[in-house]
Amino acid sequence: MKKAIWIGAALGTMAAGEAWALPGYVPISLASVANARLQDTWPTFTGIAYPTGDLTLGGVPWTIATEGNNTWFAKRVAGVNPRSVTIAINQTNIRSVYTLMGTWQGTTNQSRYVDLTLTNSEGFSYTTRYFGGVQIRDWFNGSYTNSLNSWKTTRVYLHSDNKSRLDMQRIDLPPQFWWSTLVSLRIDDVGSDSSSPQRSFLYGLTVSKLVRCASDLNGDGQIDDSDFLVFAQSYDVLDCTETRMPVRCQADANRDGIVDDLDFATFLTAYDKVLCQ
Ligand SMILES: [Ca+2]
Numbered sequence: 001m002k003k004a005i006w007i008g009a010a011l012g013t014m015a016a017g018e019a020w021a022l023p024g025y026v027p028i029s030l031a032s033v034a035n036a037r038l039q040d041t042w043p044t045f046t047g048i049a050y051p052t053g054d055l056t057l058g059g060v061p062w063t064i065a066t067e068g069n070n071t072w073f074a075k076r077v078a079g080v081n082p083r084s085v086t087i088a089i090n091q092t093n094i095r096s097v098y099t100l101m102g103t104w105q106g107t108t109n110q111s112r113y114v115d116l117t118l119t120n121s122e123g124f125s126y127t128t129r130y131f132g133g134v135q136i137r138d139w140f141n142g143s144y145t146n147s148l149n150s151w152k153t154t155r156v157y158l159h160s161d162n163k164s165r166l167d168m169q170r171i172d173l174p175p176q177f178w179w180s181t182l183v184s185l186r187i188d189d190v191g192s193d194s195s196s197p198q199r200s201f202l203y204g205l206t207v208s209k210l211v212r213c214a215s216d217l218n219g220d221g222q223i224d225d226s227d228f229l230v231f232a233q234s235y236d237v238l239d240c241t242e243t244r245m246p247v248r249c250q251a252d253a254n255r256d257g258i259v260d261d262l263d264f265a266t267f268l269t270a271y272d273k274v275l276c277q
């Protein structure tokens with residue numbers, strides 16, 4: 001089985017103005033892995049009314065258990081580092097993964113982090129890393145890490161106490177996931193419980209589907225020069241069965257097994273419209 005690991009910083013390099021919210025969201029239940037209830041986890045703040053149920057935060061839908069445990073909390077996992085969990089996803093054509101993740105206390109020390117590994121049905125894995133003070137921070141505004149420094153993390157909830165908050169992170173998956181099945185997410189927390197504590201928690205998980213729009217070859221909802229580059233590479237290869245054909249021959253608009261001038265005519269029409277819809 002072919003297996004590769006990509007380490008990618010969650011700080012992306014995608015073009016400004018790219019749509020944040022993509023259609024086709026699927027909220028993933030944490031019921032099988034939840035080991036804590038966020039509302040009750042910190043005794044001083046028992047009863048804080050973090051929102052639950054089927055809700056939308058940051059333009060993304062989530063499913064948060066209203067009763068019982070609703071959070072995976074690394075501190076509740078016994079044993080040495082990493083404190084890990086694997087969450088089954090089993091969704092096809094996934095373009096992006098969204099997490100509601102924070103830390104218990106936490107530090108901006110870059111040696112403490114959380115790895116998130118996504119694996120597809122072909123055994124391909126992609127790992128990204130959340131750092132305290134960059135993609136994740138303390139669950140409330142106090143004496144531990146309060147800053148963020150990633151455009152892919154945004155605060156999506158602030159309680160009326162003006163301290164308790166939820167941050168959303170976005171992971172854009174590479175093309176190996178777009179036309180396969182995203183099987184699972186594994187979280188490896190290598191924080192600490194000691195003098196500079198940091199343990200992560202996951203409160204929500206949602207995936208979004210690739211925008212299935214012919215000629216949008218990089219799945220961002222627009223048809224522009226980035227897609228033209230993919231089209232040009234595909235045209236150059238010609239034969240869909242060639243292993244070096246990009247993005248599983250999605251440029252073959254009429255599905256006849258080759259990327260040629262007929263497909264280019266379709267691409268040009270779509271390129272002219274720019275947006276998928
Ligand atoms: Ca595109």
Ligand SMILES: [Ca+2]
Pocket residue numbers: 252253254255256257258259260262263
């Ligand atoms: Ca064709």
